[in-house]
Amino acid sequence: MKTVMKIKSLMLVLLLIFTSFSVIAVQINFDQQHNVSEIYEDDYIFFGEKTLHFTGKVDDLVFGGQTLEFNGETQSSLHAFGQDIVIEGLVGNNLITAGEDISIKGTINDTVMAAGTDIVFHSESLINGDVFTAGKSIALRGIINGDVYAGCAKLTIDGIVHGNVSTGTGKRIIFGENAEIKGNLIYDSNYSIKEDDKNKVNGRIEKKDLKKHFGNFDDEEVFKNKNVFKYVFKLIFLVCILLGGLLLLLFPAMKTLEEPRKNKHFWMTMLWGLIPFFLYPVAILVFFILAPIGLAFLLAAFPLLLVVQIIGAVLVGQFISENAKWNISNRFVFYLLGFALLMLLSFFPVLKILSFIFFSSLGWGVILEKLFSHSFAD
Numbered sequence: 001m002k003t004v005m006k007i008k009s010l011m012l013v014l015l016l017i018f019t020s021f022s023v024i025a026v027q028i029n030f031d032q033q034h035n036v037s038e039i040y041e042d043d044y045i046f047f048g049e050k051t052l053h054f055t056g057k058v059d060d061l062v063f064g065g066q067t068l069e070f071n072g073e074t075q076s077s078l079h080a081f082g083q084d085i086v087i088e089g090l091v092g093n094n095l096i097t098a099g100e101d102i103s104i105k106g107t108i109n110d111t112v113m114a115a116g117t118d119i120v121f122h123s124e125s126l127i128n129g130d131v132f133t134a135g136k137s138i139a140l141r142g143i144i145n146g147d148v149y150a151g152c153a154k155l156t157i158d159g160i161v162h163g164n165v166s167t168g169t170g171k172r173i174i175f176g177e178n179a180e181i182k183g184n185l186i187y188d189s190n191y192s193i194k195e196d197d198k199n200k201v202n203g204r205i206e207k208k209d210l211k212k213h214f215g216n217f218d219d220e221e222v223f224k225n226k227n228v229f230k231y232v233f234k235l236i237f238l239v240c241i242l243l244g245g246l247l248l249l250l251f252p253a254m255k256t257l258e259e260p261r262k263n264k265h266f267w268m269t270m271l272w273g274l275i276p277f278f279l280y281p282v283a284i285l286v287f288f289i290l291a292p293i294g295l296a297f298l299l300a301a302f303p304l305l306l307v308v309q310i311i312g313a314v315l316v317g318q319f320i321s322e323n324a325k326w327n328i329s330n331r332f333v334f335y336l337l338g339f340a341l342l343m344l345l346s347f348f349p350v351l352k353i354l355s356f357i358f359f360s361s362l363g364w365g366v367i368l369e370k371l372f373s374h375s376f377a378d
Contacts, residue, residue: 036072054089064353070106077110081353085116094129102135104142111146123159123178130163141176147183157181157200164203175200242339245310249331257314257331257366265375266319270358273308273365277357280304308363313338315362 034046035053043060046052051067058072063080070078071088078087080097087095088105095108098115105122110129119135121127125142132149139156140148147163155169158176164183167173172191184203185193198205248254261269280301317337321328328334338359345355369375 121159125159141178173197238343241306244306245313245335245339246332248307248310249314249335254314254331256370257311257318257334258329260322261315261318263319263323266315266362269315269365269369270361271365272368273361273363274357276364276368277308277361305360308360308367309342309356310335311363311366312359312361313342315366316341316359 034051035055036044036046037055039057041059043062044054044056044058045062046054046065050065051069052063052065053069054061054063054072056072058074060076061070061072061074061078061080063070063078063082063085065082067084067086068080068082069086069088070080073090073092075092077094077096078091080087080095081099083100085097085099085102086105087097087103087108090106091108091110093110095104095110095112095114097113100117102114102116102119103122104112104114104120104125104127106124107126108129112127112129112131112133114131114133114135116135118137119133120139121131121142121144123141127142127144127146130146130149131140131144134151136152137154137156138150138152139158140150140161141156141159143159144161144163148161148165148167150165150167150169152167153170154174155167155171156174156176157165157179158174159178160180160182162182164186165181166186168188170190173187173189173193175194175197179197179200181201181203185201185205187193187205187207189207192207193201193205249257314331314334315338317334317339320326320337320341321334342355342359345351
């Protein structure tokens with residue numbers, strides 16, 4: 001009776017989710033290289049190791065890979081994370097991007113948030129919104145119809161900003177021949193603005209301490225120093241996750257993870273786990289209008305994510321052990337093997353995203369098996 005009630009409750013939730021899923025349906029691809037010129041009415045998600053050439057039309061575009069060459073059109077936002085990002089098309093809403101080299105040559109009809117090593121807004125770029133950007137070197141050569149907030153070691157302005165510019169930079173701000181700031185310039189730098197460049201700012205020029213907003217960009221060595229703190233924090237976080245996983249595996253219910261699992265069973269568990277992995281964020285949105293339920297889904301997100309990642313690590317460790325013909329049947333050893341692989345993959349941006357989806361899906365697949373008391377090996 002309880003199992004029937006569980007199934008009915010789950011089916012009701014899935015029915016509500018799928019009713020609204022057409023609003024945020026997606027096309028998902030996992031490729032090394034892909035050329036897209038089609039028109040999609042839904043979102044398009046790409047994860048791959050190499051390049052996406054996008055010349056089509058889509059609602060939202062999400063990219064995670066090495067190189068994005070975008071010369072298409074989005075009705076809404078573009079989220080791009082990779083090594084080389086080139087934007088030449090039309091983005092109907094926000095652009096959120098992070099990478100090593102970012103080149104923006106197209107039109108963005110809302111806010112731009114960009115972080116990278118070298119960021120260039122080329123002369124043909126048109127930004128109809130505010131710009132929030134941070135990097136080693138930033139060049140503003142196009143037209144920006146909004147305010148600019150920039151933190152960097154080197155800032156070049158050789159375009160038109162129809163708004164205010166607030167920046168923290170270690171080196172002198174370089175003004176090109178085409179530079180013009182229609183609003184105010186508020187800056188923090190080791191160097192003052194040259195007298196010849198002051199006439200390129202129509203509004204007020206003020207030098208003040210912006211380090212509390214942008215950090216200290218005295219020189220490029222700062223980036224190296226900040227990396228030390230980043231890695232120390234990451235190390236502490238990973239140790240906490242490792243210990244938390246080992247403690248969680250102490251529960252008797254986790255002993256079922258030591259049961260032998262054939263390769264087919266392993267892959268079927270992962271595939272079925274993809275369903276709740278992608279539907280859970282949708283459930284949060286669907287139930288957001290029902291404050292108590294939506295809040296419960298949101299608060300449960302991080303603990304659930306932690307649990308499914310731990311379970312996924314155990315299954316991956318078991319998969320490695322069985323295929324390597326190691327005589328291991330201990331869930332703690334499985335977890336350490338899977339966790340080590342997860343940490344190794346986390347050093348590679350694209351593989352980090354893919355491994356996150358893979359490990360989480362395995363964990364969700366096990367939860368589905370236990371919920372329905374059904375093995376995907378059948």
